[in-house]
Structures are given as structure tokens and as C-alpha cells.
């Protein structure tokens with residue numbers, strides 16, 4: 111998510127560095143949806159998207175997009191968020207405060223206490239907010255100090271989020287295998303100078319599809335790896351969720367997160383997003399997933415990836 115100076119850019123750069131993808135180019139998209147769809151539509155090889163924040167919780171649009179699209183999670187990055195109040199002018203002049211909805215929400219108390227009269231306006235990213243604030247003296251942005259530097263703004267106040275400890279988890283996506291194969295045939299049919307082409311041997315395996323990537327399949331131990339799934343139970347019956355969680359407990363698989371999201375079919379109907387330690391290809395995990403498959407309507411495996419470790 112761009113323009114330059116967003117937290118997503120910070121996460122993307124950290125991931126590039128961790129995976130030694132030295133030559134990687136960063137492309138910027140207006141908001142979460144555009145950045146997500148870029149990978150699905152073959153406009154980028156990987157996308158970095160925020161999924162949850164330690165103050166504000168889940169990013170709903172990301173959860174919805176994960177359900178609706180063929181994208182695979184291949185990594186995660188956690189970034190410490192230190193929001194600043196940025197402006198060109200003096201604090202007394204501020205009439206409008208801009209930020210990504212997550213930024214405004216993470217600073218709700220600060221904004222209500224210090225700028226009760228200001229109009230709060232949401233933007234596609236915190237860096238877009240900073241860029242706009244660079245144009246008008248009566249505007250301020252909630253964004254990072256790096257964004258202040260990018261757009262020539264003054265840092266009026268630092269660390270303005272409601273809790274000092276503020277972390278956002280980002281996921282790294284690539285198109286799911288079926289999507290990637292379709293993209294390759296599309297590219298093969300429409301070969302032109304400005305699209306990358308891949309040899310037929312590269313088409314056969316999901317991994318070699320990105321010839322320039324140094325990302326290796328993850329062979330680390332169970333707890334160093336995480337898997338994300340979506341479960342839909344459909345029928346509301348007593349103990350349905352308990353049975354799912356029981357299958358994990360029985361195999362001593364450690365759940366790291368469970369979140370519900372409305373199915374949008376009717377009130378009180380939910381999809382469950384579950385993260386647990388281990389790889390989907392591990393026999394223990396395979397067995398547990400086989401067991402729950404008989405008890406549920408839909409199971410979507412979003413991907414297995416190395417759990418984030420602090421640098």
C-alpha cells in the first residue's frame with residue numbers, strides 16, 4: 111500500500127531484506143483491496159497487506175478478501191507502529207486530520223481529547239494522508255516519521271497512539287497455484303516485451319514460478335511454522351466449534367489465533383479464521399484437518415509459512 115512512507119512499505123522492505131530478494135521492485139497501490147488484487151491479477155509477484163493490529167484488532171477487508179480470492183499466505187511480518195501527528199503548519203491551525211481508518215482508530219482517545227473539533231477524514235493509507243497534509247496548512251496526518259520526511263511535514267507530536275505498545279501484523283501473499291498457472295498460460299498467449307515470460311518447466315511447479323525469488327519451501331520445526339485456515343460450519347448446532355477445536359487439542363496443535371467474520375448471509379452466521387502452529391503438509395496436521403473436514407461445510411487452507419521472528 112502506498113504511496114511511499116506507509117507502514118506496509120516498511121513491512122515489505124523488511125520482508126525483502128529477510129528473504130534476500132535484493133533486486134525486488136516495490137510497486138505501490140492505493141489501498142488494501144488494490145494491493146491484494148494486484149497479486150491475484152498477476153500485476154505483482156507478492157503483496158504485503160495488514161491483517162491485524164494489537165490495539166484495533168482485525169482488518170475486516172483483508173479477512174473478506176482472503177475468503178473471496180485465490181491468494182496464498184507465504185509469510186508474515188510484524189511492525190511496531192509509532193504514529194505521529196504531522197502537519198505543515200502550527201497545531202492551532204489544524205481543522206482536518208487525515209489517516210487510514212486503522213490509524214484514526216488507534217489514536218481515537220488522543221484525537222478526541224486534543225482535537226475534539228477537528229474533522230477526521232480517512233484515506234487509503236497513512237502515507238496518502240501525509241501527502242495530502244503536505245498540500246494544506248489546515249490539515250494534519252496521523253502517520254509515521256518516515257512519511258513526514260517524504261512529504262516535508264513537521265512532526266508536531268510523536269507516539270500519539272492510545273497505547274504505547276502498538277504492533278501490526280502483515281501477511282505476504284502470492285497468487286494461489288491455480289491462479290499462477292492461469293497467469294502463465296495468459297502470459298504465454300500474450301507474450302510481449304513488457305511482461306515476464308517463464309519456460310514451460312517453470313509452469314509445472316508452483317515454486318519455480320518465480321525464477322528470481324530466493325524463497326525456499328519452509329522446512330523448519332512445527333512451532334516455527336504457522337498455518338492459516340478458514341472454516342465455515344453452516345449448520346448452527348451445539349458443540350460444532352468445540353468439535354473443531356477439539357480435533358486440534360487432541361493432536362496437541364497449538365492455536366495462535368481464532369477470529370470470526372460475518373458470512374454476510376444473515377445475522378449471527380460466521381466464518382472462523384484459525385491460525386495454528388505447524389505446516390499443512392505435516393502428517394499430524396493433515397490428520398486433524400481430515401477429521402474436521404467431516405464436521406464442517408467448507409475448509410479453505412490459506413497457507414503455511416514461517417512464523418515471524420524478531421530480527
Ligand SMILES: O=C(O)C(=O)Cc1ccccc1
Pocket residue numbers: 111115116117118119160163191210212213234235236237278
Ligand atoms: O496506511 C498504512 O500505512 C498501512 O500500512 C496500513 C496501516 C495503517 C495504520 C497502522 C498500521 C497499518
